[in-house]
Structures are given as C-alpha cells and as structure tokens.
Amino acid sequence: RLKPSGAMEMEGKSSAKKKKVRTTNPPAEEAVTAAAASLLTEDLILEILSRLPARSVHRFKCVSPAWRDLIADPAHRKKLPQPLAGFLYSTYHGPDHRFYNFHFAKVPGGAAQPVDPSLSFLPSHEYWYVDQLDTCNGLLLCRAHKFPSSPSGDDDDPLEYHYIVCNPATGRWVGIPALPPVPAGRRVIARLAFDPAVPSHFHVLQFEDTEQDKYITGVTIYSSQTGAWNYRESRLPEKISLFAGLTSVFFQGMLHLYGLLYPVNTDYDAVLVAVDMEGKVWKTIGV
Known part of the structure; x- marks a missing residue:
C-alpha cells in the first residue's frame, strides 16, 4: 500500500538501524x-x-x-555410523538350484571391515543346517533347522525350524518363533523387510499359496515390535504366482516382489506385487 513520504522515510531509518545492529x-x-x-x-x-x-x-x-x-x-569407529562397506549378493546352489548363499562384495574405499556372511557366529551345536532366504538393507533372513530330537526319528518327518534375522557385520542375531507346519504340497515364501532409519524394528513376511494352483492366498507377518505373527488374506484382484528364487525390495513402507499373472500364458505377464507391513494394502504394478 502507498504510505506518506514521512512514514516511508521513518521506515527507511528504522531499516538502517536494524542493518547496523x-x-x-x-x-x-x-x-x-x-x-x-x-x-x-x-x-x-x-x-x-x-x-x-x-x-x-x-x-x-x-x-x-x-x-x-x-x-x-x-x-x-564403533561409536559412529560408518559409510557403505559393500553389499550382499546371492548365488544359487544345490541340484535343483532352489537354494542360494549370500556373499559380500566390498566397495573400494569403504572404511568398514569386510563382512563374513557365513554366519559362523550362530551356535553350530543347535542347528543341523541353515538356509539363507533373503537380505534387506544389510540384514539376513535365515531358516535354521534344528537337530532331530532323537537319532531314531523317521526320515520323512519334517525337521523343526525357526527363522533367524541377523546382522552379519556385527554378529548379532535373534530367533523368531516358528509358525505351525505348512500342510504338505503348500509352498511358503519368506521375505524380510527392514528400514535402516528404524534400526530396532523389522518384519518377516511369509507368503502362502494354494496347494495345486500355486497363486498367493495370503501372508503371515511377524513384527519385531509386537513379537507376534498376524495372518492377512490376499487383497489382490488378480491371481498371481510368486517367484520363489528371487529376492524382494522394501521401498516406502511396502515390500515388492516379482510374480506372474496366473494362469501363466505364453506372453509371461510379469507384475510387481507390493504389500504394506500390516497386510492391509496390496498393489500390483505391470512390468
């Protein structure tokens, strides 16, 4: 707004004083x-x-x-956050290539010490063998199979196991209560979700599919904050079959996995499946 010249002059003097101060x-x-x-x-x-x-x-x-x-x-160094030391990657092994091991690739110039992903810090006297299932932002998800309770046990009886989430850089790990055994013929795909911005909290998601058709029916989610598993039915409008051998990506609070529309046709309709950590929001993204 226009002001009388006197007011403007006074304002100018006031500004000059402020600048001087x-x-x-x-x-x-x-x-x-x-x-x-x-x-x-x-x-x-x-x-x-x-x-x-x-x-x-x-x-x-x-x-x-x-x-x-x-x-x-x-x-x-142990007290202060370190720059990126490297990254974990996986290679397949076994006769049918259903299993894979994680390896550590050091980044040139990284200040932190190399990481040993062999999990030598786990108590070897408790576990017969350990499957490495997934990695997310530096943590590993494993399935640890315990030794048989008796040597004379039936070979057809499934081994008791539970999940383990560990940090191979520090050797710290935590066991997760196992879910009831999955019926024969059903497939289970377990994945890990971890945000480094919230280092004390993670989720494990166990996806289940149908016995014959092999498309997602639901997911059971473990929260390290509550220490409990919760089952959620799939809210996907389509029938989607997940790839068991591919890892997942945790991005903006949702876990993303690679899958195919079911039944699979000759064009291979590939999609990304995204689910939030409460199992309430499900999305598909065409690839």
Missing part, C-alpha cells in the same frame, strides 16, 4: 557459540555424532582439525 551481532553470537562449544567434551561430541547419518558425520570432519581427528580416530 545486525552487523554488530555476529561476532557476539560467534563468541557465545564458541564458548558453548568449548564446554562440550569429546564424549559428548561423540554421543551427538553417533545419532547422525554417516553422510553428516563425515561432512563434519570439515568443522575443525580437532573434529576431523576425533571422527577419524579408529578407537571411535
């Missing part, structure tokens, strides 16, 4: 900030930095030589 504030603010920063001990600085993403931590090496040396000190 602003030029005198930064040195004082910097002095206060420097004084406050001097009160932070190395332990406090490490505690703060340990809660930040790795990218931010390594940018803060530029703050000062003292911070650079503090962050780069090998004694502090």
